Amino acid sequence: MSEIKEDAYLIRTLTLNDIARLASTMASHMIVMPVYRFSLNGKTIYFVQTTYKDYYKYYGIPIIYYCETEDAIANEKARYILIKTDEMGEKLEVSDRIKPGYIVIPIINLQEKPSFFGNHI
DSSP states (O other), rough: OOOOOOOOOOEEOOOOOHHHHHHHHHHGGGGGOOOEEEETTEEEEEEEEESSSGGGGGGTEEEEEEEEEOOOOSSOOOOEEEEETTTEEEEEEEESSTTTTEEEEEEEOOSSOGGGGTTTT
């Protein structure tokens, strides 16, 4: 049997909506899953970390879901991702305040790229 010797497993998503949707699913379990953000080469990287206990191959290995946006952090005052899904569809906002009727996900700004990203981004 081979051993997995990874610090983290990275999965790139298409949009910030995908990251927000994943983080918001934990709210129903009363678990806060923050979204982390840092700037790199004129881009903003958002990510969340999960750890799966039931999948034997990746048992305990952090799985990082991330996305890149083209703009550098335009508004560092934006501290929350707000997501709302209703009959009109999905609405996502990055904001400096919370709003009623939205699931609120905190954004944690990082000073630099975490080492587990290596040269992948």
